[in-house]
Each structure stands twice: as C-alpha cells, then as structure tokens.
Amino acid sequence: MHTENRLGEFLFARRGRIGPEEAGFPARTPGRRVPGLRREEVASLAGISVEYLTRLERGKDRSPSRQVLDTLAAALRLDSEGVRYLHSLVWPIGHTPDADEVAKPAPGLARALARFDNEIAYILGPYFEIVAHSRAAEAFLGEAAHGNQLEYVFLHPDAPRTYPNWDAVALEAVAAFRSMVKGREDDAVLHATLGRLSAGSNHFRSLWARHDVHGHSSGTKQIFNPQFGTMTVSWDAFMTAYPTGQTLVLYTAEPGTQSARILESVRQSLDSSTSGATR
Template sequence: MEGRTRLGEFLVARRSQARPEDVGVRTYGERRRVPGLRREELALLAGVSVSYYRRLEQGQAVSASAEVLDALAGALRLDEGERAYLHDLVRAGRRRTGARRAAPERVTQAVVQLLDALGDTPAVVVGRRSDVLAWNRLGHALFAGHLDPEAPQLPGRRPNMARLVFLDSHTRDLYDDWPAKARAVVGNLRIVAGAHPHDAALHTLVGELSAKSTEFAAMWADHRVRACTVATYGMRHPLVGPLTVVQQTLSHGPGPAVVAATTEAGSSSRAALALLAQTVGQAAVPVPQPRSGFPAGTG
C-alpha cells in the first residue's frame, strides 16, 4: 500500500477501465490488444508527454503538480471523490513516513447525546476503518443483533463493519443486493487508504480481508473509489422480514461518523422497524459515557 506504488496501480486500473469512445478517442474500428486507453492516448488527452506519464505509472514522478493531476482526472472522467483520492496518492508518495499505529479513536459526549436523541432510528458509530465504536439499541438490532450488544466497548471483540460485510454470513444475508453494499464498503476503504497511507491497522485490515475473501481481493484490485454517504438498501431481517432503509453517514471532521438508517413514513419498512423495536424490548444497549474525551477504545 506504499503511496507511489498505489498511484501507479490506480492510474493503470483506471486507464484500462476507460473506454476510448467514452473519452473522445477515435479507434476507427481497429482491433486493440488491451482494453481501455493506451498510455499515449491518455497522455495526449491530459496534455503531458508520454515519457512523463509513464514515469507516473512507474512511481518515479512524485512531484506531479495539482494542474497535471487535474488534467489526468479530467481525461479519465474521474468524479470528485476519485479526483481527491488521486491527489491523496501523490501527497502520500512525497512523504517517506513508514507505517505507524494511529491514535485511538474516541466517542465524544456529543456523539453519545446524538445516539440517545436518535431514539428508535437505528444508528451505529464507526471509526475511519469501519470499526464499530458504539451503537444504539435499534442499530444493534438491525445491523448485528447476533452479536454481543456490549462488543463495541471491548477492544478485543469490537466488530468491524467491513469484516462483517465480507466474512459474516448473517450480515451478507441481510442485504438483497450484497454486491452493492460490498462495493460501497471497498470504495470507502479506498478513500481512507488514500488519506491515511501509513495507518498500520488499516494495512492489516486490508491484508486480512484480501486473504480471507476472494471477492474483497477482486474489488480492491479494481481500484474503484466511492464516497458512499447516502445509499438505499433492501434488507431481509431475520426477525421482521423485508424492509428498505436509507443509510446515511453523518460526519463532521476527521473523527468517527454516525451511520443512521431511516425509512419512509407510513411504509411497510417503517412498520417493520417499529416491530423490531418492540421485539428487542426497551432495554438500552450500553453506550460509552466519556469524560473529557475518554477513549472509547483503541479503534
């Protein structure tokens, strides 16, 4: 996951995925040995020399300017999230810091209050690597009712949503369109990897998932980047049956984010959530009560 290597891998992957006809390159019906754009074609579209672009793919040009990166992003038709990721990769290549252990992620008093205020809206607090730092009663029941409700407070047993999506059969069965959920998880992890290239725990997580899940390995190798802050998912809950939820990520700054699941008013999905709330009872799931930024765990 070293920055310069990942820059080359990203450029090669996106160049191979770009169809010439989609970016204005005429092929005149010729037979092409490789899919996507040739180096020469992308360099021409971006207004850089072929030799310079080749050095970028080989990780030998870490001083690429913002203007060059924006030109490449435009030529490859990258969206804003992908463009930001490209810039992150180049910044990472300029830094020679080795992998390091990140500071513990914390659940603040404000986040605890937000979980409480959400009431019967399922909500989960996740760290940047998708570790579950806290959840409210219905968040636990909807997403991981088969797990110990106190698990987020126990660093050695803390759930990780990426692991659950790829390695846990219960979580896989929750989603009607599991591949869409899986791609969203990988896309978000890609963004985190670009912004935090020296995060040792993230390196370990990606390595573990790549070794244990061929599906994760294939999606990770695809180099797709996607900031998935709002998405609609059909779910098949073992207690209340089918429902459709909108999962929204509420984030302010670099700290942990709250993922909330909402349903349409008056819908069968809203009724299913109400039934789930009745089924699991009114006992509150333990939530950390930090004092002066007391850490919720090591994250």
C-alpha cells in the same frame, strides 16, 4: 497490499476502466488488446507526453504538479472525490487517529447517538469499525452491528443473507473505505485490516484492485433480519471534525412503506423488552 507505487497503480487501474468511445476515440476493434484507454490516449487527453505518463505509472516520477494531476483527473473522468483521492496519493492529507481514542466514541457523538436509541444508528470509526450503536441497531442488525463492517461484508458467512443486494453493498463499501482512508496509506492498523480482508476474500482483493473511490454521504440499501423481514433503508452519514475520524450513521425508512412498518416493529420490540425487564 502494501506498495510504494500507489499513484502508478491508481492511474493504470483507472484508465483500464474507460472505454475508448467514452473518451471520444474510435470504438474497440478486434485487434485492440487494451480493455480501456491506451497510454497514448490518456496522455493526449491530459496534454502530457506518453513518456511522462509511463514514468508516472511505473513509479519513476512521483511528484507531478497539481496541474498535471488535475489534467489527468479530467482525462480519467474522476469525480470530485476521485480528484481529492488522486491528490492525496502525492500529498498525503490524512491524520492517523490515536488507537486509544478511536476505540470509544467521542463524547459529543455518544450523546448524539443516545438521542437515536429507538432508531437504527451507529458510530463508525476511521477503519469502518462500529464503535457504538443504538438499541434498535442491535435488534435489527444483530452481528452486523459489531466489529469492522468490511470484515462482516466479506468474511462473515451470513453477509449475503443480511444484504440481499450483496454485490452492490460490497462494491460501495470498498469504494467508501478507500475514500475514508485516503492519505493514510502507511497506517499500520489500515495495513492489518487490508491484510485480513485480502487473506480471507478473493472478491475483496479484486474490488480493491479496481481503485474505485467515492465519498457518498447518503444512499439506500436492503437489509434482511430473520425476525422482522427485509427492510429498504435510506442511510445518511454525518461526518464530524473530531480527530478520531468518527461518523454518525442513521438509517431511516420511507413513511407509509412496508419498511417503515418493519422499523416500527423493531421499536415496539424494544419497548416490549424494556417493560419485560422492569416487571
């Protein structure tokens, strides 16, 4: 997964994702061999020469100006998070967390998590690993509440059962992970994580090669538990300024729905286990 031409790979992958008609060019014809935009089309949209774009894609020029990157971002129809990621490929902005620090939750986050013990909540580390979780998360998520979340999604045999809409979860997880690690592409822990995922999952490799990136802080997903059933949850990620790069993630259910009733059953199971332990 390691490469020195990250900018070129990103530009090439992203122009392959845009149909000519989306960018105002004639629709695909039978003789058109390129699945997305041609180099000359992207160059025209960005106001740069084809030769210069070729040098960027081939890694011959790795120091484009911010203005050039902004025009390329517009040509490639990147959203704000995509623009930030593109810039990070030229000017790394990430902080490599200290290994000892990320292995445990930041004290303030640990105190915050304790207030959500009856909710499905956890602290996510800078490599998508869960470093601490609530009792409700343990009860409902089970094995999915432990370890690296990308490795669970792509390498654990139960993941497609845990996530009924597994394809969407996998796609979103990879794009979120790429956003999370922007500017840290030379991080040894990151490379080890990518190596395990790539060796164990062809699907991960294909999704990582798409170069999708997003920084969503909320969304919805379905999660199945064999004891409680399938719950549709809304999730919110509360990012922090801690140098550990840790994030507090909270799952909630829409009041009055079957999912809310399932969540209440999870809470009641915690009460039952606590009262049983004190008898």
